[in-house]
Amino acid sequence: MATLNGRKVIDIEVDGVDSRDYPDFADAYFSYACYEDGTPLTDDELNKLTEDNGDILFEKAYDSLH
Numbered sequence: 001m002a003t004l005n006g007r008k009v010i011d012i013e014v015d016g017v018d019s020r021d022y023p024d025f026a027d028a029y030f031s032y033a034c035y036e037d038g039t040p041l042t043d044d045e046l047n048k049l050t051e052d053n054g055d056i057l058f059e060k061a062y063d064s065l066h
Helices: 044-050 056-064
Strands: 002-004 009-013 029-035
Touching: 002 044, 009 056, 029 044, 029 056, 044 056
Parallel strands: none
Antiparallel strands: 002 009, 009 029
């Protein structure tokens, strides 16, 4: 489960996934997510989410290949 600013983040979407970049996924990033109340994250919040949740980013990137 991802959190940002102490709030649960849901509906996370990943972009920039390139199978040739496995296992690093260096270009992958969160392109969309929203807080549990439905408020979409801003670009700055998505960047922070990407920086702070590399494990979740990797998992989502890997899952997007299947």
